[in-house]
Amino acid sequence: MTFALFDAPSAEPSQFVGFAGNRIDRQSENRADDCVEKALADPRTRLMLLGDGRICLKLDGGTFDPWYGLAESEAFKPRLGEAVLLGFDASGPILAASAGIGADDLPATVKAIDYRSVYMQGLIDAAALGALAQGAALLAWNASHRFCSKCGHASETRAGGYRRHCPSCGADHFPRTDPVAIMLTATREKCLLGRSPHFAPGSYSALAGFIEPGETIENAVRRETMEEAGIRLGRVVYHASQPWPFPYSLMIGCFGEPLNEDIQPDLGELEDCRWFFRDEVRQMLAREHPSGLVTPAKGAIAHTLIRAWVENGI
Numbered sequence: 001m002t003f004a005l006f007d008a009p010s011a012e013p014s015q016f017v018g019f020a021g022n023r024i025d026r027q028s029e030n031r032a033d034d035c036v037e038k039a040l041a042d043p044r045t046r047l048m049l050l051g052d053g054r055i056c057l058k059l060d061g062g063t064f065d066p067w068y069g070l071a072e073s074e075a076f077k078p079r080l081g082e083a084v085l086l087g088f089d090a091s092g093p094i095l096a097a098s099a100g101i102g103a104d105d106l107p108a109t110v111k112a113i114d115y116r117s118v119y120m121q122g123l124i125d126a127a128a129l130g131a132l133a134q135g136a137a138l139l140a141w142n143a144s145h146r147f148c149s150k151c152g153h154a155s156e157t158r159a160g161g162y163r164r165h166c167p168s169c170g171a172d173h174f175p176r177t178d179p180v181a182i183m184l185t186a187t188r189e190k191c192l193l194g195r196s197p198h199f200a201p202g203s204y205s206a207l208a209g210f211i212e213p214g215e216t217i218e219n220a221v222r223r224e225t226m227e228e229a230g231i232r233l234g235r236v237v238y239h240a241s242q243p244w245p246f247p248y249s250l251m252i253g254c255f256g257e258p259l260n261e262d263i264q265p266d267l268g269e270l271e272d273c274r275w276f277f278r279d280e281v282r283q284m285l286a287r288e289h290p291s292g293l294v295t296p297a298k299g300a301i302a303h304t305l306i307r308a309w310v311e312n313g314i
């Protein structure tokens with residue numbers, strides 16, 4: 001029996017973005033308060049070592065290895081009391097922990113590389129990059145929520161890092177995921193791209209902004225597009241999402257249907273914003289634009305949105 005809602009192609013667009021390849025079995029329903037302690041007593045446990053927005057990667061021949069055994073990790077003085085449990089794979093439990101030594105003190109065979117470079121340069125496989133998104137976001141949330149937001153008392157980690165408990169007032173606090181809408185406004189012929197002053201030279205991308213409390217995804221897309229470009233949107237359609245550990249966001253990619261053409265860019269946010277016809281965007285994707293204009297690189301959800309529009313005419 002088929003159900004019309006699920007008649008779409010089976011390949012989810014979200015599968016094709018960076019940070020989306022996590023294969024860890026989270027076993028979220030089984031997270032006891034002592035699950036990290038149990039993992040630390042299990043000789044099969046492997047962990048990722050993070051710190052200051054970087055991951056410690058072992059140089060192994062010509063490739064990078066992000067995984068450490070417990071004994072192997074001791075040289076890096078991991079802060080195991082604040083480790084988080086990512087879950088399990090066929091070989092056992094998987095943790096993430098902050099390294100206790102600085103990048104300057106690492107052995108020559110280990111490099112501390114910032115998350116963005118690891119992602120942009122494809123230094124680790126898709127599954128490990130997905131695990132990095134989980135571990136980086138969870139460690140960052142715990143590190144920035146050490147005190148109870150109700151009473152100010154120091155809170156304690158629970159459930160493998162997925163909850164913080166306040167022993168003073170009894171409140172429980174849970175990890176945040178901050179939703180960001182990223183949207184490609186497009187007709188059949190052209191799409192709207194803009195560039196912020198901090199973008200790489202020649203780079204144009206889809207517009208984006210945080211979804212606010214009490215707002216639907218669709219209304220956030222309409223509001224941001226109006227604020228940044230002066231374009232009113234009609235229909236808004238969800239396309240794909242991307243975990244984004246800077247520090248703990250979820251990018252929600254949508255297409256929007258424009259109702260007017262006259263762009264009024266918010267020059268406080270964008271230094272340029274204009275319509276691009278399909279052939280020009282195809283050149284930008286292929287890095288063949290005569291003026292050197294480019295789209296974000298493969299792996300970025302903006303790239304996924306732009307490529308879907310160019311290739312499929314969505």
Ligand SMILES: [Zn+2]
Binds near residue numbers: 167168169170171
């Ligand atoms: Zn409290």
